[in-house]
Amino acid sequence: MNERFYHIPTDYWFPIHFVRARYKNNIENVLLYMAHECCKIEPCSCEEYSSKYFDAIRAFPGNIDKSAKTLNNWRTEIPALFGFYIEDKDKNITRTSEMAKFLDENQDLTQFLKFFLFTFQFPGGHLKPNDNVDLIKRYIRFKPSKLIIKVLMSGNRLLSETGDENKEMNISAEEATYCIFNDTRVTSGLVRCETIAKTILSNRKDELKYYHQDDSHIMSNTGDPKSKGDVTRYAGDILDIMVLAGLLTKDKYNYYSLNSDERSTLEIFANDTTSFGGYNSFYHQREIRNEEISAIEPQWFAYVSESMDKDLFKTEISSIFHQEDKITVVWDNQVKELLSNGNKTTKDIGNIGEAIVCGHEKMRLKISGFDDLIAMVKIVDSPSFRPGYDIESREGDGTRAIRYVEVKTTISRKKINQFGFHMSPHEWDVADTSREHYCVYRLMLSTEDKILYILRNPVGLYKSDKINASPRQGMEITFNINDFKREELLQWKD
Numbered sequence: 001m002n003e004r005f006y007h008i009p010t011d012y013w014f015p016i017h018f019v020r021a022r023y024k025n026n027i028e029n030v031l032l033y034m035a036h037e038c039c040k041i042e043p044c045s046c047e048e049y050s051s052k053y054f055d056a057i058r059a060f061p062g063n064i065d066k067s068a069k070t071l072n073n074w075r076t077e078i079p080a081l082f083g084f085y086i087e088d089k090d091k092n093i094t095r096t097s098e099m100a101k102f103l104d105e106n107q108d109l110t111q112f113l114k115f116f117l118f119t120f121q122f123p124g125g126h127l128k129p130n131d132n133v134d135l136i137k138r139y140i141r142f143k144p145s146k147l148i149i150k151v152l153m154s155g156n157r158l159l160s161e162t163g164d165e166n167k168e169m170n171i172s173a174e175e176a177t178y179c180i181f182n183d184t185r186v187t188s189g190l191v192r193c194e195t196i197a198k199t200i201l202s203n204r205k206d207e208l209k210y211y212h213q214d215d216s217h218i219m220s221n222t223g224d225p226k227s228k229g230d231v232t233r234y235a236g237d238i239l240d241i242m243v244l245a246g247l248l249t250k251d252k253y254n255y256y257s258l259n260s261d262e263r264s265t266l267e268i269f270a271n272d273t274t275s276f277g278g279y280n281s282f283y284h285q286r287e288i289r290n291e292e293i294s295a296i297e298p299q300w301f302a303y304v305s306e307s308m309d310k311d312l313f314k315t316e317i318s319s320i321f322h323q324e325d326k327i328t329v330v331w332d333n334q335v336k337e338l339l340s341n342g343n344k345t346t347k348d349i350g351n352i353g354e355a356i357v358c359g360h361e362k363m364r365l366k367i368s369g370f371d372d373l374i375a376m377v378k379i380v381d382s383p384s385f386r387p388g389y390d391i392e393s394r395e396g397d398g399t400r401a402i403r404y405v406e407v408k409t410t411i412s413r414k415k416i417n418q419f420g421f422h423m424s425p426h427e428w429d430v431a432d433t434s435r436e437h438y439c440v441y442r443l444m445l446s447t448e449d450k451i452l453y454i455l456r457n458p459v460g461l462y463k464s465d466k467i468n469a470s471p472r473q474g475m476e477i478t479f480n481i482n483d484f485k486r487e488e489l490l491q492w493k494d
Contacts (some may be wrong), residue, residue, distance in 0.1 A: 005215070007209045008183050013217050014138055016181040017234050018126060019080040028109045028244065030074075031082065032410070033060055033418040035103040036478075038084045038350075040470045046087055049094035050075070051084065061417070082116065083301045096306035104422065107410040113245035114313040115304075117145040117238075122187065123279045125300025127182050129290035136282050141275070142187040144238045147180060147196075149247065149269045152258050153199035167223055170255040173236035174210045174228070181235045182217075244413055265313060266271065276303045285477050332335040353409025353443050354379050354390045359492035360452070361393040361405065367490070368396045376400075387440065388430030404430065404438045415448040419480040423458070428475050432459040440477075443489075452487040455479065 004102050021027055036155055037056035041049055057063060079085055084100040087093075103112045122142040123132035129134045148171070155169025179200050210217075211232070213225040239256045242248040247266060248256045258266055278296040282288050361377045373394040382393050391405035408421040419442055423431070431438040436457050444451040455461060458477065462469040467479040 004206070004208050005212045006178055006179060006203050006210050008217070010217070011181060012184045013135075014140070014184045015186070015231075015234070016122060016140075016144075016187060017197055018122075018234065019077050020237055021077055021081060024210075027241070028412050028414050029417045030060065030078075031103065031112070031171065032107075032109060032412075032416065033420070034078055034084060034326075035100040036418070036420045036422075038100040039104045039422075040476045043093055043095040045092050046089060047092075047095045049085065077414050083125075083304060085303055086298065088298075097301060099301075099308065102305075102308045102310070107408075107421075109410070109412040109416075110244070110246050111313045114247070114265065115240055117242060117245055117247070118272065118313075119276070119304045119307050120144065120238075121239075121275055123293075124276065125297040125304075129293035132279065133288050133290065136279060136288060139283060140184060141189055143272070143275065144181070144235075145242055145247065146269050146272055147186070147193065148176065148239070148242065148256075149258065150193040150268055151180065151196045151200075152256075152265075153270060154194040155174060155201065156258070158194070158197055158201065167259050169197060169201075170251070170257040171200065171239075172255050173232040173239055175203075176235035176239060176256075177232045178210045179203075187204045212343065246413065249290045268313075272409065274307075276300055278303070350390070350407065350409060352411075353407045353441075353445075356445075356478075356489070357407045357441050357443060357452075358391055358406060360490045361391060363401075363490035363492045365394060365396045370394065370396045373400070386426060388424075388426045389434075395437070402437060404434050405441055406431070406438070407441045409443045409445065411445045413447050413459050415446050416444045416451070416482050419444070419453065419481060422472070422474060422476055424474040424493055426474075428459065431457070435460060452489045453479075453481065453484050454487055455484065 034056065037059075038053070039256075041052050041056075043049075044052075054071065054075055057071050058066075063071065063074075082099060083097050085094050086097050088095075102115075103109070120126070120143070122140055122144075123135045129137075152169045152171060155171075159167045159169060159275075178195055180186050183191075186196060211228040215225070218226045218231050239248065240250075243250050243256070246259055246262050247269070249259050250256050268420070276299075278299045279293070282293070358377060358379055362374045365371070365373045365377065373396065377391065377393045379390060380387055387404075389404040389406045391407065393403040393405050395401040395403050406427055408425070411414055421440070421442060423440070431440075438457060438459075440455040440458050442451075442453040442455065455467065455477075458467065461467040461479075462475075462477075466483055467477055469475040469477050
């Protein structure tokens, strides 16, 4: 039996592409690290910023022996996709962007990736001017995440109408490439999402294949066919980032489905009517100069930065942990109440970290035989009272001495290997005053692990060269985990 293939007419074939993150398999650690490093660089000349930025890339674990070409790829890719710094070449000054500051301050990688996907569109400032010109000439206006979500929603409705309500619509990178990304009828908005879903389901029923190495559309400049991986990688990258952002799930067969735990966020994406309008006037021009498009780029990054609302897309802590983990991870009564109320989204990542560490501290004192001190452990930080730490605990050393605990929490779907954090000027001053009784609890929560390090007397550690601290509206702290013991995260039990 001859194989049959899905075909996009030549007039409508136009592959969507963008700068790819070559660190894709480690994207969360890279983004957290680079945002933190960028925030340590004060505004300076473009040349000086570039040099410091390059040094930070080289210092990332595993990069010290990488080629200059690889490091330069990083230097190009991170600002192009994520806009961590803004260059003003007319004034010869570069400054760290609000996007980098947002990630570094909020420490919610899942939320950050939602924002990235929410604003990511074609055309956009992440592309070279001539690439945007090509998109505009083909009338392409395309927000990948929104369209993918709407196609999957439409597919679910179609399956329900045909009596397959127990089946869930999914999509592969191949299907997304050929039925969405590479067809200008779709990327220019001429085809309804329901039609796209019907096409995918019909192609499956008819057993149509997609990648065909003799297809003239996929030939390289040398006349050789591109591999299937090369053809589908751009759609695949977006789908994988949507998984990291919690919007989709991915099964063992590499099919992607909507994450039912994120219904409210999925609806926000699906009903989104916002877009960057800086390119709109060019769609009716016969001649478009690259210089005109290039001048729009600062507006693009301003639009992306202004879209970042710290209270939007807050990560639901319950969605970070596997179902079987939820009871064993969320211990303290305060956390249980938070997760059982009508709004499972935490007001702040810090709240959940403080509550977990509060439970840890109570259990630490109980195990040590200081039951009489347990009631003294309390969260003290509040919007109206900033003592310079989050929790008052007790040392549990035979005295009733107070342990001042500052909790620094990061949450992510993948294990985090970057441990830096920021201390405000007030926190640093209180740490300096309290010395041995001031502890920073560095807490990292993910689906893969729950990690805790305790840094006692951070000012003293800095003065003895056991941690690094760089001034930036307080102190940017980095430390080598080999110099510190990983602590067991204790579960509070009555």
